[in-house]
Amino acid sequence: MSVALELEAVRNDGLSLVQIAQNLQLTRWMNAVAISLLIYDTSLIFGDEVQLFWPKRWSVIKLFYYLNRALCAVFTLINAQQFISSRTMSDRFCTYSLIGVGYATFLSFAMCNWMLLARTRALLGHSRPTFNTLLVIYFFLSYAITGVLVAITSHEFRTKIFFSPTMHICSSSIHPKTMGFIWVPPMLFEATIFVVTTIKLYDKTRHSRGFGTYLFSILFRDGVCYYVSILLFRTWNLVAWNMRPISFTFTGVFILWVIMSIACSRLQLNLLRAANYQSETCGTGGVISGGASNTRSRDVPIFGRRASGSRWLQRPRNPRLTLDDASEKKQSILNTVFQQSVSAVRSLGKRTKPQDVEITVLTEVVLQRDDLGVNARRYS
Known part of the structure; x- marks a missing residue:
């Protein structure tokens, strides 16, 4: 045959x-x-x-x-x-x-x-x-x-x-x-x-x-x-x-x-x-949860900016500061400056934009979610 x-x-x-x-x-x-x-x-x-x-x-x-x-x-x-x-x-x-x-x-x-x-x-x-x-x-x-x-x-x-x-x-x-x-x-x-x-x-x-x-x-x-x-x-x-x-x-x-x-x-x-x-x-690798109760997480400084887009986290000034308060505030400022410097060096001059958070959510949806119809929460 x-x-x-x-x-x-x-x-x-x-x-x-x-x-x-x-x-x-x-x-x-x-x-x-x-x-x-x-x-x-x-x-x-x-x-x-x-x-x-x-x-x-x-x-x-x-x-x-x-x-x-x-x-x-x-x-x-x-x-x-x-x-x-x-x-x-x-x-x-x-x-x-x-x-x-x-x-x-x-x-x-x-x-x-x-x-x-x-x-x-x-x-x-x-x-x-x-x-x-x-x-x-x-x-x-x-x-x-x-x-x-x-x-x-x-x-x-x-x-x-x-x-x-x-x-x-x-x-x-x-x-x-x-x-x-x-x-x-x-x-x-x-x-x-x-x-x-x-x-x-x-x-x-x-x-x-x-x-x-x-x-x-x-x-x-x-x-x-x-x-x-x-x-x-x-x-x-x-x-x-x-x-x-x-x-x-x-x-x-x-x-x-x-x-x-x-x-x-x-x-x-x-x-x-x-x-x-x-x-x-x-520093935005996780899926950031939204909601009114999580406003503090959106105020984390990233490369000299808050995730919400405004410059530096601002706190209300207290006109009555003791020496301990002034020392504590000075130490807090030094820690913030140090953290920002380290972040700036790691970033090699790159800046974070709102789409960074959005595309991270995209990655999690594509690679971890079984249901392709899941609604990805957006943060732009």
Whole structure:
């Protein structure tokens, strides 16, 4: 049966055996690049994961983070056997591995985009509940369409996947038309999220006369890098599939999966690292509770200003001061000046703005809250 499917694949591919061998060799090399990137990035960010992510309580975001990395690593290494091993694989192994890759990539991409949606919704806050709801509906609609396309494509592939004894690689003898549309709904969703995030960040920085905070610059930088890299590799897969040669189809699947997993992981870690950096330099790392009974917490001097925006904490003067009172007041002033000097040195000239507190709340919502619809309290 493998010989018959191999002859059918050569006939449907429309290329010579030399060209088919070159395309399959390119697929091998791209898979090797994907595995190398995965191992290298895992070794780089493992320390940051232990320091920044492990202490966080379990949530949907944390579960998706680890599940996404596990799916990518397991299925990429399993499929690497056909690329690096000289052993003969069974047709059953090829069928289960390739169809498993299809469903695993679908779940992995959905989890990455859910985490991306969580960041965007937390950034929007509770000011636009209708728009937030529409984004969630759009997410489920786009991935419902993608899931249907994946199921149809897998059903068509089911009896046409085989192991080629000539090329020593798993392949398919057909070219399902539905697979070309699998990349379109996620691309449109990611483009929408990127535009919404960019507009929101631009609106905040325009009101703050600049990038506002270090965290906002991290959000913008990572968003651009994530969108551009994923767009390039999705376009590659879309073009590769529409070029029609079956042997060229899987050249970009694994590299896209690994790049998306790496980018998604770094989005979360960079946000946590930036939040910790701002907490250390600004002293506003926690979620500040509001309310009338907590007015004193808003009067804590930060870099020579109160969090409410007025200069220095002012106290009513007492016309009758004893020597003890004067000494105590002098000591209090010296302590305040010393604390402000230390804070100024640590800040390296940076000033805290109201958005710093707001974006810290954003970080907590994205990385610790299970419910993405939670209303983040704003302090701008």
